[in-house]
Amino acid sequence: MSEIKIGLFGLGVVGTGIVKILENALNANASIKKICVRDINKPREVAIPADMLTQKAEEILDDPEINLVVEVIDDAEAAFEIVSGALKRGKHVVSGSKSMIAKHLPELINLQRENNVAFLYDASSCGSIPVIRNLEEYYDNDLLLEVKGILNGSSNYILSRVFDHNESYKDALQTAIRLGFAESDPSFDIDGYDSLFKLVIITVHALGVYVNPDDVFVYGISHISEFDINYAREKRVKIKLVAQVVKISDTEFTMFVMPEFVNKNRYIYSVDDEYNGVVIRGECYDRQFMFGKGAGSLPTASSILSDVMARSHGYRYEYKKMGYKGKPEYTTEPLLKVYVRYVDTPVTELLNFDSIEQRFISNEVNYVIGQIRLKDLKKGRDILAAPDVFLVNIPVFFEDLDN
């Protein structure tokens, strides 16, 4: 077990948490040597010796004593420069930057192999819940069929305020921003991109296949209206923002991020507030449910600590499933059953529905329930982006698959 000398990039919410946790981790055998920040003169919550701070990345990347780079900065492109630069210099890396990882994973996997170094990022998906590690190791077999969950705490907090506390969507969003559960520009969370990036990473470790985030259908919750909320309440379901990757046959899988009507007999129905919950379904073991704090300074920092200690034992992701025989292929052919609410946009004309089962028309608002292929939802993405339109998945087909 070798001693770990950390070069830390970023001293924001998560970086500060890491400093605090490492101070109390008696058995970590790891210490921070240098911290790279944007402004060394900024006042800090934790006391850091002045000579530990730097604004120059090279002071970490070119220090031969530093054997682990921990990267927790906000800027995805800068994060990629740091992470790829460290890997190229033969340094192991731990990171929590989900958008950067989701966009650059194939390249980062190559860099790990070429330079014989490890890159760990369990903190990037669901914070303190050990999803990546379990998919990579414990569920390393042919039984896995589906990973489905609530991967974004901010949007879930907002929907919980709406469905459990009868707040309006607008009020809930304001509360979330005020409490720090959502950014002042919350679009990354509520438009589903945070969930999407996590889903892309999860899919690599679940099925051994990388799918570019640009090729995945994503639809968020920002268009939700009182009408949709009342509709769900009448049906005694909640609307949740759900990310899922599902094997639909031995040879194919599909994946998407979409609001979904969630029935109360589903595990994710009870995942409320800022929590995350992930259901892992497989042949033989059926459904396993993992639940916990998905974000926040200390939960995320605790996940980073898990990766740091794993490095002290030489752990790395092997990406074993990428070499599996009979790996399934990504498809957007599956038929979904969806609810589409609209006011003026003629969605039934513009979207290529396979069939329509219900049509509600009134003076103020309309909706349609019908079957449509995922590829046609993708094609109709601009139509669904109209401000008077809101889309919700009705998960009847995949439920049927279970029986």
Add this chain to the structure above:
Amino acid sequence: MSEIKIGLFGLGVVGTGIVKILENALNANASIKKICVRDINKPREVAIPADMLTQKAEEILDDPEINLVVEVIDDAEAAFEIVSGALKRGKHVVSGSKSMIAKHLPELINLQRENNVAFLYDASSCGSIPVIRNLEEYYDNDLLLEVKGILNGSSNYILSRVFDHNESYKDALQTAIRLGFAESDPSFDIDGYDSLFKLVIITVHALGVYVNPDDVFVYGISHISEFDINYAREKRVKIKLVAQVVKISDTEFTMFVMPEFVNKNRYIYSVDDEYNGVVIRGECYDRQFMFGKGAGSLPTASSILSDVMARSHGYRYEYKKMGYKGKPEYTTEPLLKVYVRYVDTPVTELLNFDSIEQRFISNEVNYVIGQIRLKDLKKGRDILAAPDVFLVNIPVFFEDLDN
């Protein structure tokens, strides 16, 4: 990645599941060479070539081609002979025999070290839920404070029938036996020993400390009466059989298995039927909840498959926490708050209560609520075993620890 040649001991419910799963595990790179059973002529659910079966352990243990022994037999002493014999011969072993492992773990750890072989047993605790592996790897740090859960599916099924379906305890027990959720002699499950053995194994991987099962207080559900059930219903709580290991300070921890009044805001409140649920609590990440099928042929076999595939990548438990600085020590000093119902046994005279808060006396049945040290519950174990007595933990002290 080396090919795995398995020698399987046991072809009962779990063994049959393993045969079925391996047939369909395209990427397992593992096959069964020989199966040792008690009676080779017994009719089997799965078709096995006659030359694959043997009644002689040596045909597996002394076969140099077999590099992994999988042991899933019912008899704990025979299981220990097989497992220790295999380890001594330099063979890796996967096992699910919780009582054998709980009783012999220190010796089995030594055998692993002496013979430089691995012994994996994630299936022994909570079947398909990856508790051991996560405690050993992901929660490999100083943050862990508590592992608490419902570890026995049979007793939980019975209590669920009582609390969710208003069945009597006797009827529920009969239903459980009829459906195969409990053995025809169900005492191993309902008296708490199954939970105890799992807890002993979990504690080794949670805190790095082995505690002999004989030194742990265990109390089951077989004395529960309609009075207790009604009492719980009136208080709007459920009674569940809960196993827990809890750090009570930086230097000490305690552990026990006991029925507990579970409030509906607790995660384990919703763990019903034959399911298992485990709450892992730590500094920084707070509570993580893992939920799934804890027993049964295929869920347990899927967990065995996880261990088999982990072996093909050279995985072993390192028992890292056993070498931790500042490991906590086991204590039975903590004060607990308990409910003790009795008819004739003068429990307040015979048990060394620290204080008594409530006393209910009637012509038919009595109860007392008071504080008592865990060591005094242990001393009073015989008194609590009287048929007219039932004990339930009221988890108020440990709840307070959280705040």
